[in-house]
Amino acid sequence: MKRPRVTDRSAERRLSRARVFAAAGGALAIPALLLVGIRGGMLADRPPLSESTTVLELIAVPLAGVLVGVGLLLNALAVRPEREAHAPETRATALLCAAFIVWSALRTAGAPYLHAGLVVLAVMTTAAGVGILIASAWRSPKTLAAVVAALVAVGGILAIMGLREYLTEWRNGNPGWRVFAGYSVPNFLAGVMVSILPLTAMLFVSVRDRLSVLGIGLLLAIQSLTLLLTQSRLGVAALVFGGIVLAAGAWRAADNHRPGSILTTSGGRRAALMIALVLICGLIGAGPVVGRLRASRDQSYSARFRVLTWKGAARMALAHPWTGTGSGSFDVAYPKYAVVGYTQHAHNGYLQIAAETGAPGLLLLLTIVVGAVSAGIRALRTPRREDWPLGDERLIVAGLLSGFAAALAHNAFDSDLYVPGNLVVLSAIMGLLIAVRQRSLRDVPLPKDHRDGRRSALAGRGAVGICGLALIVGCGGLLAARSWSAIGLGALRDRDALRALDAFRLASSIDPYDPEPHLLAAQIHDSLSDPTAALTDLRNGVRAAPIGKTRYRLGKYLAARGDTEEAVRALEQAREFDPHNLRTLLALASVYRSAGRTRDANGIYREMVQLHHSPVGRVRAMPEVVDWEYGIAYAALAEDALKSDTPDAALPLLRNASAILGELWRTRDDLLVRLRVSSESMREASSRYEWVLEQEANLLRATGRTSRADAVAATLRRFRTEQSDRTARDEQLSD
Structure with a gap:
């Protein structure tokens, strides 16, 4: 049967329909980009479920995923014209993105922490969808210009948030504060800013009306300042x-x-003004950066920690060269290969991709990058088009390429690819590069017999549609589960335990692989004096995610109830997942002692002392926060030595314990310490510190070292005074 002839009128209708659907899909990518760019700053989109977590932090990424899924369905409904030129790198990049998502999905099935793997897969698919929607909107220059404006707006809003945060801390007497602006660490915020700053700069150079110049110049200034205030x-x-x-x-x-002609135009004068503006902002914000550079101890810590983390991540990748350990599995699989302390990410996006998805995943990712860069470079060679509504199109492409290159460079030192905000911004830039490249082929003459493959077009639309449906279903479920979790957290803030329990039950029924609602429900049941229900919740958490964290929580609760045999089993399993986890080691040693296994307990404490003298203890991700658990281990061994009547062995152990626990007490009011050391842990460490000082003073006096004993006794008196003042202040605040 012959195919019906396509008339010019039907081709025009098809082109008009394709343009409308593609523009609608691109328009849906804009709110998704804003949502994730501003509120998607948590690594692997795993915001902590605590009373301080906001609703938007919980639902921003899954809501964006639903929007992108709807956009992809609209995109799949668009029937493209048959006579249309396509850049080879456009289709190649799309196929490679699809292959990467499929491979990541296959590797998610084998991940040890399935919930984390599914969330990472949803984030990657959402980011790829944003890029596809933007690239498909190439026929609508207004939509593309709106995406450019949205990217600059993301940078501007984050910069405003960062400046407000810094000014608040500065007024509170903390001029060395590093800004976060909602991101989990300042370095991730820096990764976003370096992606957007060059685009803002080129927009400043190429816009024409004075009001836009003033507005974009202000955005450029505050973005530059915020980047410096991250102190990255x-x-x-x-x-x-x-x-x-x-x-x-x-x-x-x-x-x-004509190379260099831009320097003789008004744009050249604007470029000189831009450089002057950035330099002025650099001088204003240079103080914190210079101060951090002068802090050579922290600087060497940071560099050495990264290098040793790379070694551990490389060992992990080499142990699973072809399949990896599974998407989203780094923080639970890495500890077995670590040579330094705990970290959630590899501090290198490419190395983490290789560790989680193997060599095939890394190769696909690098090929996608090459395709996007190739599209951008070719787009630079096209003549200027008058239908571009925002600045100079080719200068915008130069800014996009620069931001893309800066982000790729930054990924060599931080795992920005695993932060939803960073990844979606990077994907939007890729989509714009491909869209502008596709626009350059709009007027390319085609042979009269040229037809795009109908089957390949249908296959592409089908794949896009399936991806959209998967995002709507997957992210819709995640959105519902997190909405109930947000309701539960709100009920906790209102001290409504029963409503919180109902909300967390619904959240866990919608997302059965997330252990956090089970762990929160266990806390509530424990506070309601219902240990049976709390224990059931903890066991359900282990079934949802049989990882070190859930087994540790179960073991601690069993130990508190006196079930030492089951507690030992749970904590030993937790230790298998993370051999260097200090909390797990302390809890296991404590349970060994309760079970009368003193030798095993002391073996754990000695292992912790060895870790303290190894790179695990000497090189930390945050040198500002002391690992107080080592002090508890030294104190426990000192206590055993005193019971064995070996004071010569006890004294150096007490000194080490005093140094570690004393440092924690001296830094107790630092913000990072307050964030990372719970009040319960601080009470435990403070109580042990008091015992250590008392025993050290007595032992020194008994051995005739009176002057040293007096100094330790003075420290003990000062500690007790400070502790009494702190207790009185806390009681006043609670009243």
Whole structure:
């Protein structure tokens, strides 16, 4: 049967329909980009379920996933014209993205922490969907310009949040504060800023009306200042690298392809003003960065920690070279290969991809990057089009390429690819590069017999539609579960335990692989004096995610109830997952003691002392926060030595315990310490510190070292005074 002839009128209708659907899909990508860019700053989208967590932090990413899923369905309904030129890198990049998502999905099935793997897969699919929707909107320059504006707006809003945060801390007497702006660490915020800053700069250079120049100039200034206030040295270095790429791209994008002609226009004067503006902001915000550079101890800690983390991540990747350990599994699989303390990410996005998805995943990712860069470079060579509504299209492409290059460089030192905000911004940039490249082929003459493959087009639309449905179902379920979790957290803030329990039950029934609602329900049941229900919740948490964290919580609760045999079993299993976890080791040693297994307990304490002298104890992710658990181990061994009547062995142990626990007490009011050390842990460490000082003073006096004993006794008196004042202040606050 012959195919019906396609008339010019039907082709026009098809083109108009495709343009409308693609523009609608691209429009849905914009709120998704804003949501995730501003509120998607948690690593692997795992915000902590605590009373301080906001609703938007919980639902931003899954809500964006639903929006992108709807956009992909609209995109799949668009029937493209048969006579249309396509850049080879456009289709290749789309196929490679699909292959990467499929491979990641296959590797999610084998992940030890299935919930984390599914969330990472949803984030990656959402990001890929954002890129697809933006690239498909290439026929609508207004939609593409709106995406550019949205990217600059993300950078501007984050910069405003960061400046407000810094000013608050500065007024509170903390001028060395590093800004977070809702991201889990300042380095991730720096990764977003270096992606957007070059685009803002090129928009500043190329817009025409004065009001836009003033507004974008202000955004450029505060974005530059916020980047410096993150105090990310590698972020600044990545921006410098991006600046080199920006200069080359802007030179190449000069008018009429005459290199250097841009320097003789008003845009050249604007470029000089831009450089002056950035330098002024650099001088204003240089103080905190210079101060951190001068803190050579912290700087060496940071560099050494990264290098040793890379070694552990490389060992992990080499142990599973082809399949990896599973998507989203780094923080639960890495501890077995670690040579330093705990970290949630590899501090290198490419290395983490290789560790989790194997060599095939890394190869697919690098090929996608090459395709996007190739599309951007080719887009620079196209002539200027008058239908572009926002600045100079080629200068915008230069800014996009520069931000893309800076982000890729920053990923070599931090796992930005696993932060939803960073990944979605990067994907939006890729989508814009491909869209502009596709626009450059709009007027390319085609042979009269040219037809796009009908079957391949149907297959592509089907794949996009399936991806959209998967996002709607998966992210819709995650959105519902997190909404109930948010309701539960709100009930906890209102001290309504029963309503919180109902909400967490619903959350766990919708998302059965998330252990957090079970763990929160266990806390509530424990506070209601219902140990049976609490124990059931904890066991359900282990079934949902049989990882170290859930087994540790179960073991601690069993130990508190006196079930030492089951507690030992749970804590030993937790130790298998994370051999260097200090809380697990302390809890296991304590249970061994309760069970009368003193030798086993002392073996754990000695192991902790060895860890303290190894890179695990000496090189920490946050040197500002002392690992107080080592002090407890030293104190326990000192106590055993005193019982064995070996004071010569006890004294150095007491000194080490005093040094560690004393440092924790001295830094007790630091914000990072308050965030990372719970009040229960602080009480335990303080009680042990008092005992250590008392025993050390007595032992020194008994051995005739009176002056040293008096100094320790003075420290003990000062500690007791400070502790009494702190207790009185806490009681006043509670009243």
